[in-house]
Amino acid sequence: MTDAVLEVQSLNVRFTTAEGPVHAVRDLAFHIDAGETLGIVGESGSGKSQTALAIMGLLAANGRADGSACFRGDELIGLSDSAMNQVRGAGISMVFQDPMTSLNPYLTVGNQMRQVLQRHLGLSRRKAHDQARTMFEMVRIPEAEHRLNMHPHELSGGMRQRVMMAMALSCRPELLIADEPTTALDVTVQAQILELMHELKAKVNTSILLITHDMGVVAGNADRVLVMRDGECREYDSVDNVFYRPAGDYTRALLAAIPRLDDALSERLPTVDAPPNKTGTAVATSEQRLSNGAARELLTVDKLSVRFRVTQPGLLARARSLVAVDDVSFELAVGETLGVVGESGCGKSSLARAVLQLIPAASGRVCLLGRDLEPLQGIELKNMRRDMQVIFQDPQASLDPRMTIAQIVGESLDTFHSDLDQAERNDCVVSALLRVGLDAEHLNRYPHEFSGGQAQRIGIARALVFDPQLIVCDEPVSALDVSIQAQIINLLMGLQAERGLSLIFIAHDLAVVRHISHRVMVMYLGRAVEIADRQSLYGRPRHPYTRALINAVPIPDPEIERSRRHQVLLGDLPSPLEPPSGCGFRTRCPYAIQRCRNQRPPLRRVGQSLVACHRADEIE
Amino acid sequence: MNAAAQTFNIRGRSLWLDVWETLKKNRAAFAATLVLAAMAVSVMVAPMLSPYAFDATDFNQISLGPSLPTMHLFGTDALGRDVFVRTMYGGRISLMVGLVATAVSLIIGVAWGAIAGFIGGRTDHVMMRIVDVLYAMPFMFFVILLMVFFGRSIVLIFVAIGAINWLDMARIVRGQTLSLKAEQFVEAARAGGVSNFNIVRRHIVPNLLGVVAVYVTLTIPQVILVESFLSFLGLGVQEPMTSWGALVNEGAQEMETAPWLLIFPAAFLAATLFCLNFIGDGLRDALDPRDRSK
Numbered sequence: 069m070t071d072a073v074l075e076v077q078s079l080n081v082r083f084t085t086a087e088g089p090v091h092a093v094r095d096l097a098f099h100i101d102a103g104e105t106l107g108i109v110g111e112s113g114s115g116k117s118q119t120a121l122a123i124m125g126l127l128a129a130n131g132r133a134d135g136s137a138c139f140r141g142d143e144l145i146g147l148s149d150s151a152m153n154q155v156r157g158a159g160i161s162m163v164f165q166d167p168m169t170s171l172n173p174y175l176t177v178g179n180q181m182r183q184v185l186q187r188h189l190g191l192s193r194r195k196a197h198d199q200a201r202t203m204f205e206m207v208r209i210p211e212a213e214h215r216l217n218m219h220p221h222e223l224s225g226g227m228r229q230r231v232m233m234a235m236a237l238s239c240r241p242e243l244l245i246a247d248e249p250t251t252a253l254d255v256t257v258q259a260q261i262l263e264l265m266h267e268l269k270a271k272v273n274t275s276i277l278l279i280t281h282d283m284g285v286v287a288g289n290a291d292r293v294l295v296m297r298d299g300e301c302r303e304y305d306s307v308d309n310v311f312y313r314p315a316g317d318y319t320r321a322l323l324a325a326i327p328r329l330d331d332a333l334s335e336r337l338p339t340v341d342a343p344p345n346k347t348g349t350a351v352a353t354s355e356q357r358l359s360n361g362a363a364r365e366l367l368t369v370d371k372l373s374v375r376f377r378v379t380q381p382g383l384l385a386r387a388r389s390l391v392a393v394d395d396v397s398f399e400l401a402v403g404e405t406l407g408v409v410g411e412s413g414c415g416k417s418s419l420a421r422a423v424l425q426l427i428p429a430a431s432g433r434v435c436l437l438g439r440d441l442e443p444l445q446g447i448e449l450k451n452m453r454r455d456m457q458v459i460f461q462d463p464q465a466s467l468d469p470r471m472t473i474a475q476i477v478g479e480s481l482d483t484f485h486s487d488l489d490q491a492e493r494n495d496c497v498v499s500a501l502l503r504v505g506l507d508a509e510h511l512n513r514y515p516h517e518f519s520g521g522q523a524q525r526i527g528i529a530r531a532l533v534f535d536p537q538l539i540v541c542d543e544p545v546s547a548l549d550v551s552i553q554a555q556i557i558n559l560l561m562g563l564q565a566e567r568g569l570s571l572i573f574i575a576h577d578l579a580v581v582r583h584i585s586h587r588v589m590v591m592y593l594g595r596a597v598e599i600a601d602r603q604s605l606y607g608r609p610r611h612p613y614t615r616a617l618i619n620a621v622p623i624p625d626p627e628i629e630r631s632r633r634h635q636v637l638l639g640d641l642p643s644p645l646e647p648p649s650g651c652g653f654r655t656r657c658p659y660a661i662q663r664c665r666n667q668r669p670p671l672r673r674v675g676q677s678l679v680a681c682h683r684a685d686e687i688e
Numbered sequence: 689m690n691a692a693a694q695t696f697n698i699r700g701r702s703l704w705l706d707v708w709e710t711l712k713k714n715r716a717a718f719a720a721t722l723v724l725a726a727m728a729v730s731v732m733v734a735p736m737l738s739p740y741a742f743d744a745t746d747f748n749q750i751s752l753g754p755s756l757p758t759m760h761l762f763g764t765d766a767l768g769r770d771v772f773v774r775t776m777y778g779g780r781i782s783l784m785v786g787l788v789a790t791a792v793s794l795i796i797g798v799a800w801g802a803i804a805g806f807i808g809g810r811t812d813h814v815m816m817r818i819v820d821v822l823y824a825m826p827f828m829f830f831v832i833l834l835m836v837f838f839g840r841s842i843v844l845i846f847v848a849i850g851a852i853n854w855l856d857m858a859r860i861v862r863g864q865t866l867s868l869k870a871e872q873f874v875e876a877a878r879a880g881g882v883s884n885f886n887i888v889r890r891h892i893v894p895n896l897l898g899v900v901a902v903y904v905t906l907t908i909p910q911v912i913l914v915e916s917f918l919s920f921l922g923l924g925v926q927e928p929m930t931s932w933g934a935l936v937n938e939g940a941q942e943m944e945t946a947p948w949l950l951i952f953p954a955a956f957l958a959a960t961l962f963c964l965n966f967i968g969d970g971l972r973d974a975l976d977p978r979d980r981s982k
Contacts, residue, residue, distance in 0.1 A: 421875075424879050426875060426878055426879060449881075450881040450883075451881075453879065453880065453881035454881065456879075457879065457880070458875075458876065458879040460872045460875070460876060461872075462872060465871060465872040465873065466872035466873050466875075466876050467873055467876075468873040468877075468890075468891050468894075468895070469873075469895070469976070470894045470895055470897075470975075470976075471890075471894075479877065479880055479882060479890070480880040480881060480882070483880060483881045483882050483883075483886075484881065527876075530876070530880070
């Protein structure tokens with residue numbers, strides 16, 4: 069194959085660790101043709117990133133690669149660092165997941181960009197500066213000249229990733245390796261970056277190696293796909309074949325485990341390790357789940373606002389107030405799940421904490437079972453905490469590393485039931501563990517001995533030990549792999565059906581929220597912009613922001629992705645410190661009119677939904 | 689077997705038991721613990737086994753080298769006093785200063801830092817400014833003033849050293865507490881209705897232990913050295929009572945004629961500092977469950 073830009077054959081990567089050798093990549097072979105995009109998909113630990121690092125000669129000190137990786141006919145494996153440096157940047161360049169950590173915080177982005185150009189293309193300082201500005205304009209960074217003089221922390225996540233792309237493409241490399249380029253970004257920004265990549269590929273004619281865990285991202289952007297698991301290739305074919313005619317069981321299971329925006333709402337997600345036909349008992353449908361609770365009101369949140377004081381450094385600094393949650397109201401019935409979605413910084417986590425009385429509300433009321441929580445103090449508040457529990461995003465961080473599982477799960481027992489003796493206490497803990505699918509043997513282990521999915525089960529067991537009425541789940545599956553995510557969602561839904569739990573389910577993944585929620589609330593800059601039941605919200609989104617969000621979600625279906633015209637939402641989230649006047653969304657809204665600038669739209673009923681938009685009736 | 693019955697077979701794990709088990713596996717730390725324990729026991733017991741008293745002068749046996757037949761194991765000094773017994777007595781003072789002053793700084797420093805960090809806000813500001821003010825006082829001046837006002841006494845040395853050392857501890861602990869306070873498991877505990885006192889006790893302090901343990905093992909040698917320094921200046925313990933620092937000082941003056949006066953106390957002092965450093969390292973690893981390899 070003469071026109072292959074990169075040809076990899078029998079690539080192996082091994083690490084020597086304290087626990088013995090780890091074979092991270094086994095006997096991998098693939099090639100990338102000129103102008104082609106190859107997607108490598110896999111869950112964490114599948115060796116997809118190590119493959120890229122091995123090709124670039126960037127493996128950690130204890131790693132070793134053998135096999136062959138030919139770039140334009142030159143062997144890369146085993147190349148000396150100085151020889152490799154000629155290839156890096158100019159021949160192959162790389163974009164990493166987190167743009168903040170791959171940029172030097174002490175230098176302006178323009179300076180960093182210039183260094184690359186001066187080093188590889190031998191340009192003069194002036195020329196490099198001009199070239200840098202041209203590149204910035206190419207990746208559509210507005211006010212390029214001005215941004216060149218900014219430091220990385222002054223740019224938003226999306227902007228930073230654009231800078232990385234500009235830097236990576238500045239020397240016109242023949243191959244761009246993008247390692248999870250959009251994972252750290254919000255969906256709307258992800259859509260922008262993917263759109264940009266698509267466009268640049270055509271313009272610069274670079275081959276792309278796209279590494280991601282997201283099948284949706286692959287579907288719309290790759291020509292061919294390589295599916296990896298445990299360091300091995302499980303499937304290697306054209307994108308259509310992988311999605312429509314998957315040969316391997318693993319690929320099929322992986323595709324099935326992803327909740328999709330366009331699928332029929334099955335109640336149980338098939339999981340990777342248990343094939344769908346064996347999962348057995350059907351769980352009651354969500355509508356049945358709900359009717360069991362007879363729609364009794366559990367939680368009422370009324371005009372809740374949360375403010376933070378932000379002090380800037382400096383002698384005469386004035387404390388400003390940041391409105392994290394602004395006038396949000398909703399109700400939650402017994403056995404109901406309310407999904408809360410929005411981009412990062414929209415106030416969803418602050419809302420959760422305010423509901424749980426972990427941070428004080430600036431105004432408004434939170435009533436649980438008809439009791440206003442705000443004036444409660446000390447013992448009374450403590451007693452109300454029995455009925456509301458929380459599950460956090462990062463399962464490891466939410467477990468005290470110095471406590472055993474028995475201590476962690478049993479801690480609230482000590483708080484509320486200090487009269488229990490050791491055996492009774494153990495019984496309670498064990499039954500909570502069994503309920504979430506863990507064993508009694510795990511009692512004496514420490515959190516670090518568990519995988520992410522197991523650790524999240526421990527977090528759920530801790531929340532369940534008291535039979536609470538309400539569980540607030542703050543991004544409970546965001547940090548987990550697709551297959552584990554499906555298990556945790558199934559577990560939560562099963563528990564809800566079994567005990568009539570009410571859930572507030574916060575997530576940024578719209579498909580997951582669609583799967584688990586009865587009603588969904590969309591938040592933007594601290595305000596609820598749309599509240600509707602699941603069918604109405606996804607079937608007929610009323611607010612322009614909701615539409616943009618749904619539109620930005622990549623669907624794991626190449627056919628749909630190709631035909632779908634992405635209406636990319638422009639720009640970034642405005643700073644919550646200086647929110648726009650009137651409607652918060654007007655700066656990015658394609659339908660904005662003068663009235664949106666002057667008048668803040670109230671939440672009002674349009675059709676089945678509550679929408680905060682002046683033009684909700686006009687927009688079809 | 690049902691689940692409940694099964695649990696009885698599972699022995700509970702206690703933090704300190706686990707720490708001890710892990711420490712035993714770390715050979716350097718374990719050996720250091722044994723050596724230090726042996727030294728502590730010998731400074732208490734050994735002087736009783738020797739026929740000489742620590743302050744008994746014998747002008748017939750001035751500046752003798754170490755010898756077994758005379759029972760002057762470490763030799764004698766310029767006044768004919770037995771160096772072995774004096775080294776043991778000096779060890780009592782030095783180890784005691786190390787322990788007591790460090791305990792003082794540990795208790796005040798951890799409590800002060802954890803409270804300031806956990807409560808935060810204005811309380812934090814006031815508490816840390818107090819620390820800053822105390823920091824600004826020159827230590828030597830402070831000690832000399834104390835000595836002048838209250839006369840020289842060993843208790844004053846404990847107080848003076850302890851009163852200065854807790855400042856560092858408080859700062860370190862406060863910084864750690866601030867970052868721990870933001871951890872999700874602390875938030876989870878608050879959501880679970882755990883009281884502030886219990887959060888500090890169960891979550892904050894145990895997670896501070898690693899840093900504190902290391903700092904303590906650095907503080908003890910430091911305190912012993914400060915006491916030596918004070919003794920060297922003549923502000924420390926009073927003759928005929930002695931400490932390792934005072935002995936090293938005397939020995940250094942006669943280094944050329946009677947090297948044993950310097951070698952033995954200095955060896956004990958150095959061995960103690962070595963041991964403490966190894967133990968500190970071992971403790972830090974042992975206190976962190978994440979580092980315990982299976």
